[in-house]
Amino acid sequence: MATQERPVPVPGPASDSGTRDGGLVRSLTPRQTTMIGLGSALGTGLFLGSGSAISAAGPAVIIAYAIGAVLVAIIAVLLGEMSAAHPVQGSFGAIAHKYLGPWAGFVTRWMYWFSAVVVIGTEVVASALYIRWWWPGVPMSAAILAVAAVVLAVNIINVKSFGTTEFWLSTIKVTALCAFILCAALLVFFGLPDTEATGFAHLTDDGGFMPHGAKSVWIAMSVVMFAYAGFEVVAIASAEATDPQRSIRTAMRQLAWRLSVFYVLAITLVVALIPWRRLAESDGSVEASPFVRVFSDVGVPAAATLTNLVVLVAAISAANAHLYGASRLLHSLGDDGLAPAPLARLTARGVPAAALAASTLGIAAAALLAFYDVGGIFGILMSIALFAVLLVWLLILASYVAFRRHRDAHPTEFSGFSIPGGSKLALVAGVGVLAVAATAIEVPDMRQAAGIGLAFTAVLLVCYALTALRRRSTRQN
Numbered sequence: 001m002a003t004q005e006r007p008v009p010v011p012g013p014a015s016d017s018g019t020r021d022g023g024l025v026r027s028l029t030p031r032q033t034t035m036i037g038l039g040s041a042l043g044t045g046l047f048l049g050s051g052s053a054i055s056a057a058g059p060a061v062i063i064a065y066a067i068g069a070v071l072v073a074i075i076a077v078l079l080g081e082m083s084a085a086h087p088v089q090g091s092f093g094a095i096a097h098k099y100l101g102p103w104a105g106f107v108t109r110w111m112y113w114f115s116a117v118v119v120i121g122t123e124v125v126a127s128a129l130y131i132r133w134w135w136p137g138v139p140m141s142a143a144i145l146a147v148a149a150v151v152l153a154v155n156i157i158n159v160k161s162f163g164t165t166e167f168w169l170s171t172i173k174v175t176a177l178c179a180f181i182l183c184a185a186l187l188v189f190f191g192l193p194d195t196e197a198t199g200f201a202h203l204t205d206d207g208g209f210m211p212h213g214a215k216s217v218w219i220a221m222s223v224v225m226f227a228y229a230g231f232e233v234v235a236i237a238s239a240e241a242t243d244p245q246r247s248i249r250t251a252m253r254q255l256a257w258r259l260s261v262f263y264v265l266a267i268t269l270v271v272a273l274i275p276w277r278r279l280a281e282s283d284g285s286v287e288a289s290p291f292v293r294v295f296s297d298v299g300v301p302a303a304a305t306l307t308n309l310v311v312l313v314a315a316i317s318a319a320n321a322h323l324y325g326a327s328r329l330l331h332s333l334g335d336d337g338l339a340p341a342p343l344a345r346l347t348a349r350g351v352p353a354a355a356l357a358a359s360t361l362g363i364a365a366a367a368l369l370a371f372y373d374v375g376g377i378f379g380i381l382m383s384i385a386l387f388a389v390l391l392v393w394l395l396i397l398a399s400y401v402a403f404r405r406h407r408d409a410h411p412t413e414f415s416g417f418s419i420p421g422g423s424k425l426a427l428v429a430g431v432g433v434l435a436v437a438a439t440a441i442e443v444p445d446m447r448q449a450a451g452i453g454l455a456f457t458a459v460l461l462v463c464y465a466l467t468a469l470r471r472r473s474t475r476q477n
Contacts (some may be wrong), residue, residue: 046263065264117322173390187273
């Protein structure tokens with residue numbers, strides 16, 4: 001059903017700090033843009049271990065993470081090409097609107113917004129739990145409000161404040177991860193004066209490298225891929241980057257290889273150091289984190305305290321980045337008439353305050369669920385979030401194929417970098433994402449995700465049809 005939403009603009013590169021795109025202020029530097037992506041993608045799942053994936057595949061989980069890294073690298077660089085060509089508010093949602101149709105832009109942005117809101121809520125609750133690890137007497141609600149206030153304050157001031165804060169939070173995470181990798185490598189290859197090097201015996205000495213068979217690698221992908229989600233925020237930030245083409249090109253390429261190295265190398269060293277069955281039985285607590293064991297073994301005092309600090313920073317950073325991304329996509333929906341008009345309003349500093357406030361709904365919902373200890377609801381919400389990420393990736397890849405077809409037919413309209421064989425890479429990545437979604441056949445959580453996610457998508461399509469019908473009726477009157 002056709003509508004007359006405002007067409008997506010195709011601006012040239014913006015290079016002056018302080019210029020605006022639809023009211024948004026361009027003040028994010030290339031370094032900040034890269035760290036924003038790392039901030040949203042490097043979360044507590046890696047730092048506290050990935051017990052579910054290791055339980056499913058054993059040491060072969062390394063292959064699952066490597067495949068996931070390749071898929072994410074492809075999606076990241078292809079999204080980078082599109083975002084550099086169209087550094088507009090709404091990012092991949094606005095691009096889907098332009099190349100696939102208004103319905104795709106509507107579904108993509110609302111689906112990503114909902115996914116981000118769920119993640120924001122869970123990361124804030126996780127942050128509160130980490131605070132209570134130090135001070136158990138602090139009420140859960142007070143800890144949640146404290147973290148929420150910090151995250152909201154960082155985002156409400158201006159985009160430069162957000163970029164600076166996220167840069168330093170991500171720097172802390174990356175520094176801690178590099179220290180972990182170096183310490184773990186020391187223990188694996190050289191050992192300590194009173195401890196022999198472990199080598200790689202743990203990869204094969206308990207049932208072999210694939211104790212559950214090759215199929216287990218595919219099953220583990222249902223957990224592994226969600227750990228990589230979040231890099232899309234880099235594309236959303238293109239509308240507020242000082243030099244979009246340079247920022248996005250640099251950020252997406254660096255993000256692709258950094259995530260690959262960090263995840264694959266860290267997981268390989270973890271499985272080499274600690275028997276995989278022990279990791280699979282981990283309860284996800286700070287004391288059970290591989291970080292604690294590694295830092296303790298190399299003589300770092302208060303290893304658990306250090307690890308708790310790192311995972312707290314990781315959770316706050318992820319909540320911070322997802323709140324930014326969610327608010328910008330919601331603002332673009334309001335600006336295109338696909339969400340209530342107040343959501344399109346900006347403050348004098350170019351911040352979408354109304355969209356920002358609406359995107360904190362996940363924090364309130366998560367706080368209530370945590371207060372009433374409704375664990376089952378958390379699982380349902382995270383299932384929808386997982387399905388949403390996979391659907392958004394598929395729509396991004398479909399948009400790229402249409403975008404590349406148009407770009408190849410009208411090369412003079414575009415400047416900037418182009419990925420050789422991009423359309424073929426998009427098809428390969430699309431098959432990979434569908435294969436991950438197909439784990440619903442074997443994995444109960446993914447089956448729940450598919451059922452609820454498909455129903456949620458149907459609701460969005462009905463909402464779009466009603467919105468389009470209302471807009472058509474308004475024009476006719």
